[in-house]
Amino acid sequence: MESNEKLTPGQKAAAVIVSLGADKASQIYKHLSESDIEKLTIEVAKLGHVTPEQMEEVLDEFYKICLTQKVVTDGGMEYARAVLEKAFGESTAQTLLDRLSKSLKVRPFDFIRKSSVKNLFSFLQHERPQTIALILSYAEADQASTIISELPKEKRIKVVEAIARMESASPDAIKVVEATLKKRFESVLTTQDFTTIGGIDYIADVMNHMDRANEKYIFDELGKEDEELADTIRKKMFVFEDIVSMDNRSIQRFIRECDVKDIVYALKGSDENIKELVFANVSTRMAESIRSDLEVTVNVRLRDVEEAQQRIVGVIRRLEEAGELIIVKSGKDEIIA
Numbered sequence: 001m002e003s004n005e006k007l008t009p010g011q012k013a014a015a016v017i018v019s020l021g022a023d024k025a026s027q028i029y030k031h032l033s034e035s036d037i038e039k040l041t042i043e044v045a046k047l048g049h050v051t052p053e054q055m056e057e058v059l060d061e062f063y064k065i066c067l068t069q070k071v072v073t074d075g076g077m078e079y080a081r082a083v084l085e086k087a088f089g090e091s092t093a094q095t096l097l098d099r100l101s102k103s104l105k106v107r108p109f110d111f112i113r114k115s116s117v118k119n120l121f122s123f124l125q126h127e128r129p130q131t132i133a134l135i136l137s138y139a140e141a142d143q144a145s146t147i148i149s150e151l152p153k154e155k156r157i158k159v160v161e162a163i164a165r166m167e168s169a170s171p172d173a174i175k176v177v178e179a180t181l182k183k184r185f186e187s188v189l190t191t192q193d194f195t196t197i198g199g200i201d202y203i204a205d206v207m208n209h210m211d212r213a214n215e216k217y218i219f220d221e222l223g224k225e226d227e228e229l230a231d232t233i234r235k236k237m238f239v240f241e242d243i244v245s246m247d248n249r250s251i252q253r254f255i256r257e258c259d260v261k262d263i264v265y266a267l268k269g270s271d272e273n274i275k276e277l278v279f280a281n282v283s284t285r286m287a288e289s290i291r292s293d294l295e296v297t298v299n300v301r302l303r304d305v306e307e308a309q310q311r312i313v314g315v316i317r318r319l320e321e322a323g324e325l326i327i328v329k330s331g332k333d334e335i336i337a
Contacts, residue, residue, distance in 0.1 A: 133162035
């Protein structure tokens with residue numbers, strides 16, 4: 001791994017685990033969920049070589065997070081702010097506190113995010129669309145996407161619409177739903193405050209995880225019922241065609257992470273503007289190779305093209321979450337040069 005290549009959050013966690021050694025790492029594993037253990041173990045297995053500089057940076061970041069947690073617990077947020085500002089400066093202190101405050105927020109239905117999609121779907125498939133929408137608003141976007149995809153077509157649209165229209169839910173409403181789930185799940189969390197759930201941004205994230213066939217069907221049907229709502233959701237999404245809005249550096253970054261075969265298949269179903277944009281951001285040799293592959297790649301199924309485009313979008317979204325590139329979504333992001 002190159003010294004100037006930034007590690008993802010998962011790679012950072014793996015690096016910390018490796019640095020601790022087997023005995024201490026095993027103690028940490030005892031406090032993790034099965035899902036987190038699986039994810040962390042995969043990251044450790046894939047980690048490869050980490051440079052001394054990268055390891056030092058990761059451990060320094062880990063130390064700062066641990067210190068932040070301790071001073072907040074010992075003396076509260078204001079005390080923590082004073083300590084951290086003195087130690088690291090105002091900007092770093094604010095970043096650390098922002099990160100910690102997000103992790104300290106307890107969301108209702110945490111057990112849902114730790115449950116298997118199969119179990120969730122088994123329970124949810126017979127519920128009313130409004131109930132499904134409420135519960136999925138607390139699930140991870142990829143969980144919600146999978147479950148929505150499996151629902152009957154008519155219910156699919158109603159659930160998407162219900163999530164998009166959500167703004168807040170009262171503690172009483174949440175408790176009623178939690179009560180029905182209590183018998184089927186071991187742990188249930190409750191909330192005392194009104195909690196922002198669902199909404200346009202969330203359902204756009206869900207739709208970004210959806211396969212292209214389901215995405216098209218849902219937007220076609222939703223557009224018949226509420227064209228304005230469908231357009232609003234679509235504007236918040238990032239789809240393959242939106243790479244035309246990305247800067248050259250970001251395009252070059254995600255191309256390095258993509259399988260060349262996926263690029264060829266994705267471009268097979270793209271217009272000339274997208275093709276030329278890709279060619280302009282790769283080496284002359286690679287551009288010639290892709291053009292040659294495009295010429296000999298014939299009789300490609302639309303499904304294969306869409307899946308390749310979806311995988312590339314997945315790479316772009318992962319890199320954006322890691323802070324390695326910028327994607328612009330209409331009506332949401334403003335970039336200042």
